[in-house]
Amino acid sequence: MALSIVDLYKKVLPKTNCKECSFLTCLAFAGMVVSEKHPLRGCPHIASDVLEWAEKELEEQYRQGKWLKKDMAVDALQLAKDKITKEDLKQIGDRIGGKMEGDVLVLPYFNTYLYIDSSGVKDEAGNDLSRNEQTFVYIHISMMIKAEAVTPTGNLKSFKEFPNTVAKVVSMRNHIEEPLKKAFAGNLEGLKRACLQCGGIDVKDNYESPNLALSFQVFPLVAVTLLFWEAGEEFDADVKLLFDEKVTCHLDIESIMFLSQYLADRLRAASIL
Ligand code: SF4
Incomplete structure (x- = not known):
């Protein structure tokens, strides 16, 4: 019953x-x-x-499946997949910095590679990425199918400087920046170690005020830079994520949020391993 x-x-x-x-x-x-x-x-x-x-x-x-709430992640992934055909993948590979191996697009991703075809996205070990992570990857690819190739300019902006982010700024602060500060305040070395493990490249020489600056090459056309200020006598620790001003040609706002959360979660996980 x-x-x-x-x-x-x-x-x-x-x-x-x-x-x-x-x-x-x-x-x-x-x-x-x-x-x-x-x-x-x-x-x-x-x-x-x-x-x-x-x-x-x-x-x-x-x-x-009786009375279970519909799994929105399943629908979102299917929707993102449906936007990309086999032909699209072949044509898009070079433009987004990947290469085709047969019917599979191999795409650099942080310090590793993804293997993408119309059935799913796998990591180097052959495991399926989570549904949300696969959706994120497909959205990046689908945004480039009909668009002109846009090269990052190297001019970086914080999340709130992009259009249509007002509703997400509080979420960025509460769910991403604050937990990062809490996890790494007083532990600069731990943060640096976690960043390097996740493929971060030290770019501190480009900045004067933060104690740490690391850049992550997420996809060949998408990077994110993390700046971290250690607490002083008169101010708390602070953290900021910066994106290229052209990032919205390669990811929508939801995907930038996903990426920020994903990076924060990976860094916190790496710090306790
Ligand atoms: S409120 Fe929660 S814990 Fe308390 S009796 Fe109901 S179901 Fe059980």
């Missing part, structure tokens, strides 16, 4: 709204369990036999 949100609420949860699961109500928790696979064990007040039974029911309905 499949468990709807109401079934779960009525038949399984204690209905006390105690908030220990970090949701305001049992009904809200039930919604997350049924539609987004939030673990039922997040509620500590379910008898073990009921929990065992309900988890089995949920497992079966997850398998069938």
Whole structure:
């Protein structure tokens, strides 16, 4: 018997709204369990036999995709893939700095290579990239199919200097810059090590004020530069990501956000390895 949100609420949860699961109500928790696979064990007040039974029911309905929220990442990837044909890939390879090996486009990516065809994007080990990362790669390629080739000028700008970024600036600060500052304040060496591991090139000689400056060649036509200022007596640590003024010819604003988040996550992950 499949468990709807109401079934779960009525038949399984204690209905006390105690908030220990970090949701305001049992009904809200039930919604997350049924539609987004939030673990039922997040509620500590379910008898073990009921929990065992309900988890089995949920497992079966997850398998069938029943009542699950639609996975937006699947649609986004399909949409991005659909914009590119085999012929497009062949013609676009040189223009974006890649080369064709048979039907596969080999594209430099940070300090590694991607293998791209119409079925997906793989890394050097032959593993599929995550859906979001594949979408990011396909968007970069699709933006160059009909456009004139645009060469980066080397003139760098911060995210908020690009048009149509107002709604994303707070998100950039809260989800990307602040966590980076928190992770690396007082740990310049750790940040530098993480950057070098992720393919960063030291460009400190080009800047006077930041303590660290590293440039990442994301794709042959797309780079991002990270500047980091260590905290002083009168100011906090600061971080800034800079992009070439022509980056919006190669990535849309959503993709620039994705890239920034991806880089921040990789640096934090590299620092704890
Ligand atoms: S912990 Fe359980 S009982 Fe408490 S609010 Fe969450 S679902 Fe309801």
